[in-house]
Amino acid sequence: MRLPTRDPHTGLPPLSLATLPDVPASITQPTFSVGDLRPGIVHIGCGAFHRAHQALLTQRAIEVELAEAATPVPPSWGIVGVSLRTPGTLRALQQQDGLYTVLERGPDRTALELVGTVRDLVYAPDAPAQLFAYLRDPAIRIVSLTVTASGYSLDAQSQRLDAQHPDIQDDLRRSCPRTAIGVLVRCLALRRARGLAPPVILSCDNLPGNGHALRQACVDFASLQDDSLGEWIARHVQFPCTMVDRIVPVTTDIDRHDVAVATGLCDAAPVSAEPFRQWVIETFDGPRPRWEATGAEFVPDVAPWEASKLRLLNGGHLVVAYLGLLAGHETVAAAVNDPPIGALALRFMLDEQMPTLPPSDHDIRAYAGQLIVRWRNPGIAHRLDGVGRDGSTKLAGRLLASLGDNLRDGRPAPCTLLAIAAWMRCATGLVDRGRPLPLPLQDRQSALLRRVGGAAATDPGRLVDAFLGLPEVFDPAWGAIPQVRQGLIRAMTALHRGGVYAAIADCHPGECS
Ligand code: CS2
Numbered sequence: 001m002r003l004p005t006r007d008p009h010t011g012l013p014p015l016s017l018a019t020l021p022d023v024p025a026s027i028t029q030p031t032f033s034v035g036d037l038r039p040g041i042v043h044i045g046c047g048a049f050h051r052a053h054q055a056l057l058t059q060r061a062i063e064v065e066l067a068e069a070a071t072p073v074p075p076s077w078g079i080v081g082v083s084l085r086t087p088g089t090l091r092a093l094q095q096q097d098g099l100y101t102v103l104e105r106g107p108d109r110t111a112l113e114l115v116g117t118v119r120d121l122v123y124a125p126d127a128p129a130q131l132f133a134y135l136r137d138p139a140i141r142i143v144s145l146t147v148t149a150s151g152y153s154l155d156a157q158s159q160r161l162d163a164q165h166p167d168i169q170d171d172l173r174r175s176c177p178r179t180a181i182g183v184l185v186r187c188l189a190l191r192r193a194r195g196l197a198p199p200v201i202l203s204c205d206n207l208p209g210n211g212h213a214l215r216q217a218c219v220d221f222a223s224l225q226d227d228s229l230g231e232w233i234a235r236h237v238q239f240p241c242t243m244v245d246r247i248v249p250v251t252t253d254i255d256r257h258d259v260a261v262a263t264g265l266c267d268a269a270p271v272s273a274e275p276f277r278q279w280v281i282e283t284f285d286g287p288r289p290r291w292e293a294t295g296a297e298f299v300p301d302v303a304p305w306e307a308s309k310l311r312l313l314n315g316g317h318l319v320v321a322y323l324g325l326l327a328g329h330e331t332v333a334a335a336v337n338d339p340p341i342g343a344l345a346l347r348f349m350l351d352e353q354m355p356t357l358p359p360s361d362h363d364i365r366a367y368a369g370q371l372i373v374r375w376r377n378p379g380i381a382h383r384l385d386g387v388g389r390d391g392s393t394k395l396a397g398r399l400l401a402s403l404g405d406n407l408r409d410g411r412p413a414p415c416t417l418l419a420i421a422a423w424m425r426c427a428t429g430l431v432d433r434g435r436p437l438p439l440p441l442q443d444r445q446s447a448l449l450r451r452v453g454g455a456a457a458t459d460p461g462r463l464v465d466a467f468l469g470l471p472e473v474f475d476p477a478w479g480a481i482p483q484v485r486q487g488l489i490r491a492m493t494a495l496h497r498g499g500v501y502a503a504i505a506d507c508h509p510g511e512c513s
Helices: 048-052 054-068 088-095 128-136 166-173 180-193 210-225 227-236 253-263 303-326 332-336 339-356 364-376 384-388 391-408 414-428 446-456 460-468 476-480 482-505
Strands: 039-044 078-083 100-105 110-115 118-123 142-145 200-203 242-245 271-273 278-282 297-299
Touching: 039 054, 039 128, 039 180, 048 054, 048 100, 048 271, 054 078, 054 110, 078 088, 088 118, 100 253, 110 253, 118 128, 128 180, 142 180, 166 180, 166 210, 180 210, 180 227, 200 210, 210 227, 242 303, 278 303, 303 332, 303 339, 303 364, 303 384, 303 391, 303 414, 303 482, 332 339, 332 364, 332 384, 339 364, 339 391, 339 414, 339 482, 391 414, 391 482, 414 446, 414 460, 414 482, 446 460, 460 476, 460 482, 476 482
Parallel strands: 039 078, 039 142, 078 118, 100 271, 142 200, 278 297
Antiparallel strands: 100 110, 242 278
């Protein structure tokens, strides 16, 4: 516990264990003694999403368990938050003894909740020994992660580990791994060497079959070092699939200001989020928090939930992001409230994504309608450049997988093709006639995309061919499918000549498909 010194900018004492008693009773806060919580989970990628979703639900689960228990000691489900790459938020949280505020922003009101489940924080590049001490500790029963799809180092075509990826190559040579996959495999190797049970590895990222993809990546990495380790992981480690959902925009100064006004304390790392949240988890064995008591669902097969969420919500987000950015919008709400873009997003979900979903009793029409309402939430400023970033990895599960299904079944997919063309245009960093995109997109491949796209930017046909020729993004087979290549060139030409609205007006089934 540190002494409360005032924040130099706001003049307020910082949020910390020492100032926790000063938080007004009107703010929801942990009902247990935060300092007594022992770690049972290591979470890799302790960003805003994790803190607004799993960490918050873990707090609620602890509270339920505690309310039913005979002793006042909280169950051991504290979280060790790990960052592999960026220290910023982690350092701020360290200063606050891991405490932070979640602002639940609905259309009409904002509710605040203080979260105390993050009990330690490790910036892996600075403290590898501390990280691996936690990971080999048998008290850690679950290692969860939100590192985004690009953190899985998968080959775009095979969806197996990209063994040639420079970070993976580097990790294979190092005594101390730095990638998510390298770190997980080292954790499992340490457990195996000591004869300890492995933790459950819980992927909470938005990629198809996230648990299966993670298992394969870990087995592939381990097998490159030691075949028997790969076999042991395949046989003994559980990698449940999950579907996670909550819209969590990047934290802004407005969030920090609102927390300061409400609490009288300075929280440098609050998160804001929509009221909606959903967590569907493939059933697994072993101890875990009572997440089901907080609304999470445990099911034998997550696939139907995952497919509708990835294809409608995350895919729809990309449609809205790339067309919205080209139309000059900044947020999802502004783009969806722009009638042609909102209507296109709905058409995309109902006509092009819904028919590709696995059979289930889910009401997909109602889900699509609910998504439009969630996207329009005026309390949330969800920036399009954030939603659209890393398109080179996101397209695969969100747009290309369903495009493949539609082609196979002979269904036109003009909205999907227009969204892919819009991504290509955004990825060049140029809107038209060399004008830079007002909100540039970040991408792990941005240097490549700008170089390849920039060279062909003024010619729709060359631009489409240049991008289709990138194996980092597209299976080479796509370029040889006439409906795909011609549909993209048609959409790109419409964007090029008349801009977004003309391209949307030109987007009819059977014509640009
Ligand atoms: C978004 C997601 O940025 C993105 O890729 O599509 O973060 C989305 O907001 C969440 O998956 C919602 O659960």
